[in-house]
Amino acid sequence: MMLWDHAIASALAKGEAIETGVPSQLVVEDLHAYFGRTHAVKGLSLDIAANRITAIIGPSGCGKSTFLRCLNRMHEVVPGARREGRVLLDGEDIYAPSVDPVEVRRRVGMVFQRANPFPTMSIYDNVVVGLRLNGIRDRRVLDEVAERSLGQAALWDEVKDVLARPGTSLSGGQQQRLCIARALAVQPEVLLMDEPASALDPASTLKIEELAKTLRETLTIVIVTHNMQQAARVSDSTAFMLAGSLIEYGPTAELFTRPKERQTEDYITGRFG
Amino acid sequence: MTVQTREAFDRELAGLRDDLLRMGALVEEAVRRSVEALRSRSVEGAEAVIAADNAIDALHLELEERCLMLMATQQPMAKDLRTIAAVWAMTMDLERIGDHAEDIARATKRMADQPLLKPLIDIPRMAEMVQQMLRTGLDAFVQRDVNLAQQMAAADDEVDHLYGQVFRELLTYMIEDPHNIQRATHLLFSAQALERMGDHATNIAERVIYMVTGTLKELNL
Amino acid sequence: MIAPGSRAGARRRLTDRVMGWVCLAAILVAIAPLASLLGYVVVQGAPALNWAFFTHLPAPVGEPGGGMANAILGTLTLIGLASGVGVPVGILGGLFLAEAGDGRLGWWIRFTADVLNGLPSIVVGVFVYALVVVPMHRFSALAGGLALGVMMIPLVVRTTEEMVRLVPSSLREASLALGIRWWITSLRIVLRTATAGVITGIMLAVARIGGETAPLLFTAFNNQFWQAGLDQPISSLTVQLFTYSIAPYDDWHRQAWAAALVLMAITLLLNIAARAAGRQRFTVGR
Numbered sequence: 001m002m003l004w005d006h007a008i009a010s011a012l013a014k015g016e017a018i019e020t021g022v023p024s025q026l027v028v029e030d031l032h033a034y035f036g037r038t039h040a041v042k043g044l045s046l047d048i049a050a051n052r053i054t055a056i057i058g059p060s061g062c063g064k065s066t067f068l069r070c071l072n073r074m075h076e077v078v079p080g081a082r083r084e085g086r087v088l089l090d091g092e093d094i095y096a097p098s099v100d101p102v103e104v105r106r107r108v109g110m111v112f113q114r115a116n117p118f119p120t121m122s123i124y125d126n127v128v129v130g131l132r133l134n135g136i137r138d139r140r141v142l143d144e145v146a147e148r149s150l151g152q153a154a155l156w157d158e159v160k161d162v163l164a165r166p167g168t169s170l171s172g173g174q175q176q177r178l179c180i181a182r183a184l185a186v187q188p189e190v191l192l193m194d195e196p197a198s199a200l201d202p203a204s205t206l207k208i209e210e211l212a213k214t215l216r217e218t219l220t221i222v223i224v225t226h227n228m229q230q231a232a233r234v235s236d237s238t239a240f241m242l243a244g245s246l247i248e249y250g251p252t253a254e255l256f257t258r259p260k261e262r263q264t265e266d267y268i269t270g271r272f273g
Numbered sequence: 274m275t276v277q278t279r280e281a282f283d284r285e286l287a288g289l290r291d292d293l294l295r296m297g298a299l300v301e302e303a304v305r306r307s308v309e310a311l312r313s314r315s316v317e318g319a320e321a322v323i324a325a326d327n328a329i330d331a332l333h334l335e336l337e338e339r340c341l342m343l344m345a346t347q348q349p350m351a352k353d354l355r356t357i358a359a360v361w362a363m364t365m366d367l368e369r370i371g372d373h374a375e376d377i378a379r380a381t382k383r384m385a386d387q388p389l390l391k392p393l394i395d396i397p398r399m400a401e402m403v404q405q406m407l408r409t410g411l412d413a414f415v416q417r418d419v420n421l422a423q424q425m426a427a428a429d430d431e432v433d434h435l436y437g438q439v440f441r442e443l444l445t446y447m448i449e450d451p452h453n454i455q456r457a458t459h460l461l462f463s464a465q466a467l468e469r470m471g472d473h474a475t476n477i478a479e480r481v482i483y484m485v486t487g488t489l490k491e492l493n494l
Numbered sequence: 495m496i497a498p499g500s501r502a503g504a505r506r507r508l509t510d511r512v513m514g515w516v517c518l519a520a521i522l523v524a525i526a527p528l529a530s531l532l533g534y535v536v537v538q539g540a541p542a543l544n545w546a547f548f549t550h551l552p553a554p555v556g557e558p559g560g561g562m563a564n565a566i567l568g569t570l571t572l573i574g575l576a577s578g579v580g581v582p583v584g585i586l587g588g589l590f591l592a593e594a595g596d597g598r599l600g601w602w603i604r605f606t607a608d609v610l611n612g613l614p615s616i617v618v619g620v621f622v623y624a625l626v627v628v629p630m631h632r633f634s635a636l637a638g639g640l641a642l643g644v645m646m647i648p649l650v651v652r653t654t655e656e657m658v659r660l661v662p663s664s665l666r667e668a669s670l671a672l673g674i675r676w677w678i679t680s681l682r683i684v685l686r687t688a689t690a691g692v693i694t695g696i697m698l699a700v701a702r703i704g705g706e707t708a709p710l711l712f713t714a715f716n717n718q719f720w721q722a723g724l725d726q727p728i729s730s731l732t733v734q735l736f737t738y739s740i741a742p743y744d745d746w747h748r749q750a751w752a753a754a755l756v757l758m759a760i761t762l763l764l765n766i767a768a769r770a771a772g773r774q775r776f777t778v779g780r
Contacts, residue, residue, distance in 0.1 A: 072671060074667065074670065074671055077667065077670060079596065102673050102674075102675055103673070105670065105671055105672065105673040106672075106673030109671065109672070110671040112664060112667065112668060112671075114664060116662070116664040116665055116667075116668045118665060118668070118669075118683060118687070119665075119687060120686050120687050120689070129669075129672065129674075129683075130672040130673060130674065133669075133674045133678050133682055133683075134673070134674065179668070182668075182672065183671070183672065186672060186673055228348075228350065229348055232350075256350050256351060256354075257350075257351060257354060257355065257487060258351065258355075258487035259351050264351075265351050265352060268350040268351055269279075269349070269350050269351055269352060269353050270279050270282075270350075271279060
């Protein structure tokens with residue numbers, strides 16, 4: 001497949017380390033992102049492997065969240081934001097003029113830093129909202145989707161008897177898992193997680209991490225985190241960003257024991273930022 | 274990009290380094306004194322070495338514990354992680370060298386009532402080389418010098434070579450006269466202890482290379 | 495640090511107490527006119543309230559008795575018509591301003607709404623007179639409803655905009671990220687979250703226009719009988735109150751007070767309902 005050759009070629013060209021034999025789900029080519037005049041992401045190129053967890057680490061303000069939001073066309077929602085470059089999802093540029101951003105966002109889901117269940121809706125309604133507001137009303141289908149998604153988010157057993165309770169009545173960790181279930185309900189191919197556990201206690205954090213690892217089997221996951229130990233625990237590959245640029249990208253174990261770049265080493269040993 | 278320091282952590286790492294060097298010095302001293310006692314058939318010397326090994330063992334346990342604690346509390350990564358892992362492994366090798374010195378001292382005590390089988394030439398030379406290897410290894414550790422560490426491979430070859438020589442020589446003594454067997458055997462074990470020390474010193478070199486480059490290479494060929 | 499028992503401490507405590515009394519006095523001064531107004535209306539209007547007031551049509555001129563049933567119904571009808579105009583336009587306008595109103599267009603819309611808000615109500619009445627009453631050749635409930643609706647619009651627009659802006663943008667983002675279209679997100683997620691506030695705004699707007707008289711003089715005029723059709727003049731509590739209070743009949747004066755009391759009661763009920771609606775079932779945040 002041409003995508004695969006491309007991936008190898010770009011990896012060899014930039015010395016990026018990727019696993020052999022794993023196809024790329026998302027290929028980012030020379031991505032630039034701007035907020036007005038601020039150049040937040042500078043010429044970033046990256047191959048994100050399918051069915052793997054890729055972590056993006058870097059100090060505050062390095063552009064990792066901006067980059068993540070370019071992957072599901074949420075960046076352009078902000079007034080004054082624009083971008084250049086291509087992002088290929090399964091070989092097709094999501095920014096091509098003929099592509100509907102809404103369609104992209106169905107295929108590339110997102111979970112945010114602070115859990116944001118819709119406050120006027122029950123747990124059940126929250127989970128199925130993505131389907132319901134897109135026209136699917138068959139109760140049986142929705143029930144099935146709710147159970148499947150809540151099961152995937154490891155929340156079904158805890159809420160199956162109280163589905164009518166408001167979404168906001170759950171604890172912080174449960175709310176975040178509810179948001180994950182909600183994102184999973186529309187069956188995305190990729191799940192983007194923007195510091196999903198940063199507002200949670202350690203036990204909930206670990207639950208989310210375990211969840212990410214099980215979801216890996218059916219999805220590709222990209223997780224932005226400022227917690228390096230989390231990136232080390234959870235991800236297969238890690239990318240280090242600094243001031244909008246990609247400094248280093250490689251298998252997680254390698255990057256955390258034998259980083260190639262001095263800046264990476266300084267960051268992960270805590271001697272910077 | 275401004276580089277900050279992790280002061281408390283860096284002090285701990287420096288402390289580990291210093292204590293490893295201290296342990297190295299103790300071990301080097303033990304090697305020297307054990308062979309000296311062997312050569313001069315000094316029972317007090319031997320007993321001093323045996324007693325001093327307690328300090329070496331205690332230091333080993335303490336260093337191991339501190340390495341473990343640093344891993345748990347500081348979540349070291351990359352260079353720091355490799356350094357701590359290297360120190361941990363090196364204390365084990367140093368402790369084993371210390372034990373081998375103790376073995377030589379015990380052999381000395383057992384042979385004390387009899388005259389030396391032969392004037393000792395090769396064994397003290399082996400001991401000199403082992404001490405030199407220790408110094409080189411610890412220097413390489415402090416200076417993070419990979420080339421210096423790699424030189425130890427050649428030195429270990431020499432130690433092995435000398436061991437072979439000693440082995441053959443003692444064998445002839447044993448064949449010559451069965452009454453020699455007991456003393457020859459003790460000397461043989463002492464030579465073997467020194468050969469093992471050389472191997473452990475080479476392990477130390479391997480750890481230094483790992484610490485600096487991140488790759489683990491076998492130097493004992 | 496001033497020690498507790500010192501003279502400086504005692505002076506400060508005294509000052510604190512005196513100021514407390516002064517503030518209390520200020521509140522009483524502010525409330526006094528309102529309280530006396532309420533009291534006066536109740537005292538004057540309560541005796542004239544009887545069953546007939548709520549069920550009978552006005553008696554012919556000069557005869558005692560009768561009621562303001564048609565006026566009460568008229569006011570309610572006019573409020574309904576006005577809401578039919580004011581609520582959809584106001585909500586959609588407010589939603590637009592909150593979602594996309596940060597540019598020049600939004601600025602102009604807001605400016606216009608504020609001007610409209612400050613317009614004397616009689617001007618609105620004249621405007622609708624020229625626009626609707628003259629071509630129709632008659633006064634009508636529709637014209638009255640339109641005039642009141644036009645007055646409602648800027649109020650509903652502004653409160654809706656404020657309430658929608660209060661909805662955290664994270665909810666909007668979460669909805670968009672699920673692949674839900676922008677306008678569905680606005681209506682079904684954002685607006686729904688702001689519902690309580692929006693309803694409050696609507697009720698406050700209704701309370702305001704329910705008490706308007708001047709625009710109705712030119713548009714709905716008045717009607718001593720039951721409503722015949724929406725294209726006919728319609729009576730309202732406010733106009734009826736006006737008419738009765740300047741008339742020379744004592745009976746009518748008493749009924750005017752009763753009308754004032756009923757108007758006040760309606761306003762009060764609307765405000766209470768607005769507060770109750772503000773406490774919605776699921777609130778934003780925990």
